[in-house]
Amino acid sequence: MHTLTLIFLVALVGHAAVQLWLARRQIMFVEAHAATVPAGFAAVISPADHAKAAAYTAAKQRLGMVETGWDALVTLGLTLGGGIAAIGAWSGQASGSPLLAGTLHVLGVFAVVALAGLPLSLYRTFVQEQRFGFNRTRPAVFVADLLKGWTLGLVLGGAVAAGVLWIMATAGAWWWLVGWAAWMSFSLLVTLAWPRLIAPLFNKFSPLEDAELRRRIDALLARCDFHAKSVFVMDGSRRSSHGNAYFTGFGREKRIVFFDTLLTSLTPLQIESVLAHELAHFKLRHIPQRLVVGALMSLAGFALLGWLAGQDWFYSALGVPVRGDAAALLLFLLVVPAFTWVASPALAAWSRRHEFQADAFAAEHSDARALADALVTMYKDNASTLTPDPLHSAFHDSHPPPAQRIQRLQALVPASVRAR
Numbered sequence: 001m002h003t004l005t006l007i008f009l010v011a012l013v014g015h016a017a018v019q020l021w022l023a024r025r026q027i028m029f030v031e032a033h034a035a036t037v038p039a040g041f042a043a044v045i046s047p048a049d050h051a052k053a054a055a056y057t058a059a060k061q062r063l064g065m066v067e068t069g070w071d072a073l074v075t076l077g078l079t080l081g082g083g084i085a086a087i088g089a090w091s092g093q094a095s096g097s098p099l100l101a102g103t104l105h106v107l108g109v110f111a112v113v114a115l116a117g118l119p120l121s122l123y124r125t126f127v128q129e130q131r132f133g134f135n136r137t138r139p140a141v142f143v144a145d146l147l148k149g150w151t152l153g154l155v156l157g158g159a160v161a162a163g164v165l166w167i168m169a170t171a172g173a174w175w176w177l178v179g180w181a182a183w184m185s186f187s188l189l190v191t192l193a194w195p196r197l198i199a200p201l202f203n204k205f206s207p208l209e210d211a212e213l214r215r216r217i218d219a220l221l222a223r224c225d226f227h228a229k230s231v232f233v234m235d236g237s238r239r240s241s242h243g244n245a246y247f248t249g250f251g252r253e254k255r256i257v258f259f260d261t262l263l264t265s266l267t268p269l270q271i272e273s274v275l276a277h278e279l280a281h282f283k284l285r286h287i288p289q290r291l292v293v294g295a296l297m298s299l300a301g302f303a304l305l306g307w308l309a310g311q312d313w314f315y316s317a318l319g320v321p322v323r324g325d326a327a328a329l330l331l332f333l334l335v336v337p338a339f340t341w342v343a344s345p346a347l348a349a350w351s352r353r354h355e356f357q358a359d360a361f362a363a364e365h366s367d368a369r370a371l372a373d374a375l376v377t378m379y380k381d382n383a384s385t386l387t388p389d390p391l392h393s394a395f396h397d398s399h400p401p402p403a404q405r406i407q408r409l410q411a412l413v414p415a416s417v418r419a420r
């Protein structure tokens with residue numbers, strides 16, 4: 001057995017084992033704390049809500065455990081099991097042009113990955129989310145989403161695959177640098193096109209009509225010296241009762257988007273405070289920092305791929321007998337995640353730091369108590385657990401545990417207000 005085969009197997013099994021262990025810890029911790037609502041939340045969250053959040057969290061973790069095992073099997077089947085090699089042989093027969101054959105190879109493997117994920121996705125939407133009362137997706141909407149998503153994947157994925165393969169074949173030894181530049185330009189284009197061309201394929205966006213709320217939002221934006229083109233309401237309730245708010249676009253084209261589900265559950269002041277938190281991610285430069293780190297990570301990825309693609313053992317050790325650009329790309333995309341997950345605790349910790357900073361910004365420019373109340377309402381409506389396992393949370397959570405977050409916000413409520 002080649003050393004790389006062994007290293008890959010150890011990494012893949014190690015990843016799955018750590019995920020399963022953390023999930024198991026999360027289930028046990030949440031279930032052990034399911035009977036008592038934590039002190040700070042007892043006024044708003046009933047024992048029934050708390051028990052529902054525990055059951056929902058445990059159910060999601062159990063499904064996640066199945067998914068972890070299934071994903072590892074699919075990865076194994078495609079690599080050492082010969083899946084990539086077999087699809088490569090088929091695409092070679094289907095087309096005489098190396099570029100077209102390579103593109104078909106990449107799309108063929110992605111199609112297998114998409115089909116392999118379908119049963120769990122169906123189960124999640126129509127069994128699990130349904131059971132907890134969150135699902136509002138009708139089967140026709142699910143099928144339409146799937147067809148639109150796959151068409152988009154075919155068009156965009158096909159274009160990226162063909163572009164990268166063409167650069168690999170023609171740009172010489174430094175192809176990876178050219179490839180990275182092309183990838184960054186493509187990502188920028190997609191980000192620009194997303195709000196106007198792609199998001200409307202899946203949802204309806206209508207201008208925010210509530211005049212009082214609009215006035216509040218405009219005042220907040222002026223206070224923070226922030227320019228956004230428009231405020232939209234998205235029909236999130238078509239698919240799920242989970243609520244959210246976000247920004248899209250770049251520069252002066254920035255848009256604010258509220259899920260309709262959020263607008264019905266929060267007061268205008270609470271909505272303003274949630275928006276102030278989202279706005280903080282721009283004002284405190286979290287978004288550009290993430291973009292830079294992402295760009296550097298993809299540069300490192302392209303450089304590594306550039307080197308690996310030239311090594312014969314990279315193919316033979318991972319189940320592909322014949323060297324080829326498409327095979328290199330596919331092996332890289334499937335094998336690298338078995339190693340990069342070790343960085344996720346650091347990335348999650350970085351993100352939690354940003355969340356605390358954004359909460360503090362919202363407390364300063366809007367209202368700490370309103371944001372705390374809004375968060376508790378969202379925890380309740382989304383059946384988020386208030387008692388996550390500390391280790392699971394440190395490893396996975398992009399947002400701080402509820403108790404910590406609310407405690408910090410309450411400390412930021414001015415003393416004059418706290419007395420009321």
Ligand SMILES: [Zn+2]
Binds near residue numbers: 277278281354355358
């Ligand atoms: Zn945030």
